[in-house]
Amino acid sequence: MTRTSSAEATAREEVAAPVASPRTGLARARRVGGRALSAVTVLLGAATAAFLAQAALPGDRATTILNIRSGQAVARTPEELAPIIAQFGLDRPLVRQYLDYLAGLLRGDLGSSYQQFRPVWDIIGEQLAATLVLSLTAIALAWLLMVVWVVATAGRGPRVRGLGQTVDTVAAGLPHYWLGIVLLLVFALTLHWAPVMGGDGIEALLLPALTLAIPLGGFMGQATRAEFERALEQPFVVSARMRGMGETELRLRHVLRHAVLPAVTLSGWALGATISGAVVVESIFNRPGIGRVLVTAVSSQDIPVVTGIVVLIAAVYVIANLVVDVLYTAVDPRVRIA
Amino acid sequence: MTTLAPAPVAPPVSASRPRRRRPAPSLVAAIAVIAFLLLAAAWPALLATHSPTANDFAAALQPPSFAHWFGTDEAGRDLYSRVVWGARESLLIGAGAATVSLGLAVVLGTAAALGGRILSGVVGFVLEVAFAFPALLLALLLVAVLGPSAWTQVLAVGIGTAPGYARIVRAQVLAARSSGYVEAAVALGHPRRRIVLRQILPNALRPLVAIFALSVGQSIVWASSLAFLGLGVAPPSSEWGALLDAGRAYITRAPWLVVIPGLVIVALALAATSLGGHLRTALDKGEKA
Numbered sequence: 001m002t003r004t005s006s007a008e009a010t011a012r013e014e015v016a017a018p019v020a021s022p023r024t025g026l027a028r029a030r031r032v033g034g035r036a037l038s039a040v041t042v043l044l045g046a047a048t049a050a051f052l053a054q055a056a057l058p059g060d061r062a063t064t065i066l067n068i069r070s071g072q073a074v075a076r077t078p079e080e081l082a083p084i085i086a087q088f089g090l091d092r093p094l095v096r097q098y099l100d101y102l103a104g105l106l107r108g109d110l111g112s113s114y115q116q117f118r119p120v121w122d123i124i125g126e127q128l129a130a131t132l133v134l135s136l137t138a139i140a141l142a143w144l145l146m147v148v149w150v151v152a153t154a155g156r157g158p159r160v161r162g163l164g165q166t167v168d169t170v171a172a173g174l175p176h177y178w179l180g181i182v183l184l185l186v187f188a189l190t191l192h193w194a195p196v197m198g199g200d201g202i203e204a205l206l207l208p209a210l211t212l213a214i215p216l217g218g219f220m221g222q223a224t225r226a227e228f229e230r231a232l233e234q235p236f237v238v239s240a241r242m243r244g245m246g247e248t249e250l251r252l253r254h255v256l257r258h259a260v261l262p263a264v265t266l267s268g269w270a271l272g273a274t275i276s277g278a279v280v281v282e283s284i285f286n287r288p289g290i291g292r293v294l295v296t297a298v299s300s301q302d303i304p305v306v307t308g309i310v311v312l313i314a315a316v317y318v319i320a321n322l323v324v325d326v327l328y329t330a331v332d333p334r335v336r337i338a
Numbered sequence: 339m340t341t342l343a344p345a346p347v348a349p350p351v352s353a354s355r356p357r358r359r360r361p362a363p364s365l366v367a368a369i370a371v372i373a374f375l376l377l378a379a380a381w382p383a384l385l386a387t388h389s390p391t392a393n394d395f396a397a398a399l400q401p402p403s404f405a406h407w408f409g410t411d412e413a414g415r416d417l418y419s420r421v422v423w424g425a426r427e428s429l430l431i432g433a434g435a436a437t438v439s440l441g442l443a444v445v446l447g448t449a450a451a452l453g454g455r456i457l458s459g460v461v462g463f464v465l466e467v468a469f470a471f472p473a474l475l476l477a478l479l480l481v482a483v484l485g486p487s488a489w490t491q492v493l494a495v496g497i498g499t500a501p502g503y504a505r506i507v508r509a510q511v512l513a514a515r516s517s518g519y520v521e522a523a524v525a526l527g528h529p530r531r532r533i534v535l536r537q538i539l540p541n542a543l544r545p546l547v548a549i550f551a552l553s554v555g556q557s558i559v560w561a562s563s564l565a566f567l568g569l570g571v572a573p574p575s576s577e578w579g580a581l582l583d584a585g586r587a588y589i590t591r592a593p594w595l596v597v598i599p600g601l602v603i604v605a606l607a608l609a610a611t612s613l614g615g616h617l618r619t620a621l622d623k624g625e626k627a
């Protein structure tokens with residue numbers, strides 16, 4: 001499918017190129033530039049929100065930090081507080097702290113943990129890969145499940161259609177914690193097809209990824225199904241059938257391509273959503289990852305770690321959306337003209 | 339709680355249709371689930387079979403049976419009765435979070451759609467930024483700052499889910515603003531304030547009835563996710579999220595302690611989604627008729 005689409009796209013571009021090249025080129029550069037600019041401002045906003053969350057910690061910040069660090073709630077002497085104030089620059093005016101924080105972010109410095117005596121980036125960095133692998137596997141699985149299910153059930157008479165839709169809705173509504181535990185009970189504890197906890201092979205990845213993939217697939221399926229059924233009504237379907245194309249080939253080669261656009265748009269959002277879903281899933285399956293780090297940090301009020309992860313995920317979301325934008329143009333050449 | 343009552347569903351459906359048709363089975367099931375849980379919230383003693391707090395260590399960790407429909411927990415307490423008694427707090431958290439969420443959404447969405455250039459620009463930017471945070475993360479950030487409690491859950495879930503609804507409200511208000519009746523009101527020389535209050539808002543906010551139903555279900559799911567992570571109401575309570583949190587320790591020996599409260603939450607969420615969908619269709623039809 002992708003092969004024919006890119007071939008068609010290049011063919012069309014070659015035809016159009018000599019006439020429209022300078023203008024469309026400019027428009028495209030402008031469009032990408034505009035997107036990049038808005039991505040940067042959104043990131044700036046996310047960083048500001050993160051800073052405000054750190055500044056909003058109730059009470060005297062140095063005392064709070066020291067108490068969080070030691071797990072106590074007592075008043076502190078100035079001698080005790082002095083090193084904390086120096087380390088976090090708390091004696092500087094708030095605007096200066098804000099600018100310092102932004103400057104730190106530009107250098108890739110997410111601040112330092114209240115609880116562990118380490119930079120936040122070190123804490124997140126060593127766990128990030130595990131979570132990304134889980135998220136990307138989940139998104140791939142969701143696409144696979146969704147495409148198979150929609151192609152098989154969309155526009156096949158009222159019964160099958162109804163079943164397809166119901167499964168989409170139910171799947172989209174399943175909370176991760178519940179689905180994860182049911183999968184764990186069925187496949188790991190009863191059937192022994194997968195390891196119960198931990199492990200780092202492919203088999204250990206399957207159930208956590210499936211837990212994230214099923215609701216996501218249901219969600220994308222709802223959008224794709226509507227579009228798929230609309231595409232099935234199009235004249236090009238009739239003409240392909242008249243040429244003698246088989247139903248399966250027709251669905252996979254022509255209809256699907258028209259139907260996946262909404263799901264492609266959702267994929268950028270999906271990356272952020274699966275990473276945040278990983279918080280629950282990693283906790284159920286006892287997997288390492290930033291989700292586990294986040295839960296620990298939230299319950300111990302280690303705010304810099306929390307904001308570090310939040311800013312990182314916001315960045316992932318923004319970048320993923322930029323990529324999706326480019327992908328969108330590749331899948332649907334019509335967008336390029338607009 | 340009264341705002342949750344499914345009563346207003348039936349009239350628009352039947353009124354918009356000349357012939358009375360049998361209601362869809364999914365709608366009947368949704369109303370049955372919601373009615374049962376509302377009754378449990380209003381009058382738990384009527385539905386519960388046991389005391390939710392009576393310990394009976396001889397009957398600890400029993401699987402579901404005729405005597406204990408949902409089984410028993412580690413202290414021999416009847417899980418079904420605990421679920422029934424937990425309904426009030428759970429539904430209140432869900433309704434509270436949905437109110438916070440939609441309240442914020444209406445203010446932000448309306449400001450983004452109708453405000454002057456600066457106001458709508460600022461609000462639009464805030465929404466754009468909020469969208470970069472998945473709902474659960476935004477909620478976790480708030481829990482980290484405020485510390486875990488039922489009130490934090492309401493605020494965190496409400497604020498976490500508000501941006502999505504704000505976008506819907508903005509679209510609705512924009513659509514209403516460019517409609518024929520607003521144009522007519524402008525042509526008649528009505529003052530702007532009156533047009534906004536009398537024409538745009540009532541029409542734009544009508545679908546919110548449907549969205550509120552959906553949002554209560556979603557809020558309970560998010561709140562229970564927080565509780566599952568140990569960041570919600572503390573376990574001695576029988577709020578559903580707290581039941582999940584408490585049951586996790588016994589997941590291999592007594593899986594029903596997590597699976598059944600989870601199933602209740604899933605059933606409520608699906609019922610709320612289904613009811614919201616039916617309400618929206620009914621409202622759309624009412625608009626056309």
